[in-house]
Amino acid sequence: MNLLFLTFVFPLIGFLLLSFSRGRWSENLSALVGVGSIGLSAIVTAYVIWQFNVAPPEGGVFVQVLWRWMAVEGFTPNFALYLDGLSLTMLGVVVGVGFLIHLFASWYMRGEAGYSRFFAYTNLFIASMLFLVLGDNLLFLYFGWEGVGLCSYLLIGFYYSNRNNGNAALKAFIVTRIGDVFMAIGLFILFQQLGTLNIQELLVKAPEHFKVGDFWIVLATLMLLGGAVGKSAQLPLQTWLADAMAGPTPVSALIHAATMVTAGVYLIARTHGLFALAPDILHLVGIVGGVTLVLAGFAALVQTDIKRILAYSTMSQIGYMFLALGVGAWEGAIFHLMTHAFFKALLFLASGAVIVACHHEQNIFKMGGLWKKLPLAYASFIVGGAALAALPLVTAGFYSKDEILWEAFASGNQGLLYAGLVGAFMTSLYTFRLIFIAFHGEAKTEAHAGHGIAHWLPLSVLIVLSTFVGAMITPPLADVLPQSVGHAGGEAKHSLEIASGAIALAGILLAALLFLGKRRFVTAIANSGIGRFLSAWWFAAWGFDWIYDKLFVKPYLAISHILRKDPLDQTIGLIPRMAKGGHTALSRTETGQLRWYAASMAAGAVLVIGAIVLVAV
Template sequence: MNALFLTFLFPLIGFLLLSFSRGRLGENLSALIGVGSVGLSAATSAWIIYQFNVAPPEAGVFTQQLWVWMSVEGFAPSFTLHLDGLSLTMLGVVTGVGFLIHLFASWYMRGEEGYSRFFAYTNLFIFSMLLLVLGDNLLLLYFGWEGVGLCSYLLIGFYYSNPNNGNAALKAFIVTRVGDVFMAFGLFILYMQLGTLNIQELLTLAPQKFAAGDPWLTLATLALLGGAVGKSAQLPLQTWLADAMAGPTPVSALIHAATMVTAGVYLIARTNGLFLLTPDVLELVGIVGGVTLVLAGFAALVQTDIKRILAYSTMSQIGYMFLALGVGAWEAAIFHLMTHAFFKALLFLASGAVINACHHEQNIFKMGGLWKKLPLAYASFIVGGAALAALPLITAGFYSKDEILWEAFASGNSELLYAGLAGAFLTSIYTFRLIFIAFHGEQKTEAHGGHGVAYWLPLSTLIVLSTFVGALISPPLAGVLPQSVGHAGGEAQHSLEIASGAIAIAGILLAAMLFLGKRRLVTAIAASAPGRFLGAWWYAAWGFDWLYALLFVKPYLLICRLLGRDPLDHAIGLIPATVRSSHEAMTSTETGYLRWYAASLALGAVVVLGIIVLA
């Protein structure tokens, strides 16, 4: 496990090599460096995971101090890596799924301008994400946190020649920065009150310093929650994620499905002891997740862009994780984080294969009949969609989502349980709506299938991991996270499993009834007055962009215009204006006429004598 630092060193070296090459490397060499560096990181991670399981470190924790980062008047955070069951799980997800996505990207991005630049950005992202999950203190975590935010901005705006992509990148950067500022406030409060940012020390000192519900700790956890909802695209900072689909599809798989958007979940789970001392804030975490998953589900029902549908489904599934955290189902949240990384990465990569095959068409209503032309992409959508819809027994998503629903039931929070069940029903409908419209019915565009190991190996591997096989991977979280409330199980849990499975199947059957064949019923519903209103409202994601433009963007622009005509600025401008006008007046007296100069002297003498006499 002493090789832990290599997991982020390899991607850092890859980033530096690709960056300093300034695009002069060929595609093959760029892919070798970009994919190979993450592959070496994944191989090192696999070896570390094996060692951790075969010969666990003392107390289940391994730390590796590299150097002291800074030392300022007693504040001396170190560059130290912390490996326990939670960070080990994240390490496996980031490097393992990240490697598969990089491999697929080496096929998908062929022929694109900026091929080496793409891998430079994604290597930097992997480096930053690993710092985030391995840092033993909140300052190092925050360093990685800001790094993945920077990479998100760079990758969303990768196709920078299109102004809309630049606007989407800027929107993501600004909205997530709002959450990051709140998170910084949380760090300031924790250091001010406890004198450290070391996570384990914080979890030890907080119960000694604070009583449950202490105002300072409540403010700190609220600020941390602000950072989490920004990075994980939860209410009220969720508006950036759908627009972030402007980036290349592998970016959506890597950053906006499998890794970065789960950083908020990881942050809350890592600082669980602080949130347990502020039960009201922890309850708010669950409410935010429950509301987000339902709202995002309705928004996904009416989208036409294949990637935006998956984006809203990501928002919804992260909502399930927040719901789990809010009811104290810490292990269930991380378990769903892991399985979600498998099946959502699969769906995004498969959507990339479809988009590539359909000549970069993303509107599902302009596809149709693709299942014969793209058998591997179709199989990927069937397996990944079934896992997303939590089809019983055979999919990984069923086991993780069912555990969340059971924990919500065991906690006695019926509102969150009903939100979870409603979200499961909506998920089945919009997922198979996408599949039935894009892959069945009349073929509306020519499509060509992909080929090569970089195409089929990532999809095939993720297909296997999205089945019950993926659910067999058990994150080593015992002793790392607090014990959940719902481990009793029994008949009630089995009844809930049957109910949730029936809801998932009912959603799929309803989607088949509405979207297979002529689709007369759903067309009639959409054409009705309520259907047009709700369709437009949900298509605009409940109008949050409009609301934020009204509350924040327009007032900001108005203030800019007012400050552009600032009276104080004009008043200060009178000074140079007076000097300039005086200069022009004096210059006009330089005529070159002797009579004018003599008259001026005489007039000046009269004025001086008059002043003397009057004085």
């Protein structure tokens, strides 16, 4: 396991080589370096996972101290890597799924301007995420946290010549920075109160220093939650995620499946001991997830862009993970994070194949009849969509989502359970709406199937992992995270499994009834008054952008316009400007003409005499 540091060193080397090439390398050489660096990292990761399972480190924890960053009084952070069951799971997901996405991207990005620049950014993205999940203290976790934020900005705005893409990148950067400020405040509070940012030391010291519900631990965890909702696109900082679809499709797969949006879930799971001391904040985590997953489900139901539908589905599935964290289902949250990475990467890569085949058309209503022409993409959507909808028994998503629903039931959080069940119905409905509209019905475009190993191999591997095979991979979390309340099941658990499975099937059946065939009923509803209102409301993601624009953006711009010329400086400068104006006015009286001076003297004398007369009277 001493090779652990190579997992992020290889992507960093790839980033540096591609950056120094300045785009002068051929596409083949750029792909070799860009994909090969992640491939080498994947080989090292596989070796580390094998060694961790065959010869587990003492206590199930391996710490690799690379060097001491600084040594000042009371603050001596090490540049150290921390490997346990949780970080090992994240390592496998980030590098494993990330490698498949890079391999697919080598096919997808062919012929695009900035081919080597793309792989430079994605290599840095992977390195930053590994830095985040392997750092042994919150300071270095925060460096990785900011790194993935920077890379998301660069990749979302990859096609920067389009102004809208630049705006989307800027929006993602600003919204996530708001969360980052909250997180930074949380780190300051923890260091001020506990004198360390080492994660394991925090988990040991916090119960000794704080009582349950103490003000400072509540405030610190609330700030950490603020950072998590920003990075993981949960309410109220969720507005950036759908616009992030402006980037290339492999970027969407990377952000949604393997890197950025899972960071918030990892942060809360990693600092679980702190949240256990603030039960109200932990409950708030569940509420945020429950509300987000329902709202995102309705928003996805009316979208027409294939990538935006998947974006809202990501928002909803991350909501399930937050719900799980909120009810204490720590293992369930990470399990769903892993299975979600499999089927969401599959769906995004398959959507990329569809977009390329349809000449970069993304409107599902301009597709149709694709199942015959794109059999691999169709199979990918059927399997990935079934996993997203948690089709019973045969999909990975069923086992992870069902565990979350059971934990919500066992913990007594009926409201969160109902939110999860509503979300399950909406998920199956909007997922198969997409499939039935895009792949069935009348063909509206000429589609050409892709080819090559970089195209079919990632899709094939992810198809397998999205089935029950993926659910057979058990994250080694027993000694890392607290055991949840709902491990004992029995008849009640089986009943809930049947109910959730029936709800998923009902959603698929309703989608078939509504969206296969002529769709007259759907058209009639959509054209009604209430239908138009709800469609517009949900299409705008419940109007959060409009609200934020009125409450924050417009006032900010108005104040900026006022301050643009520095009114304080203008006020202070009024006196010298008045003096200068007076001087200018007086200087104009110096004409050099005798008659002007005589007239001025006469006028002055009249004024003086007049003043004397007035005073005397």
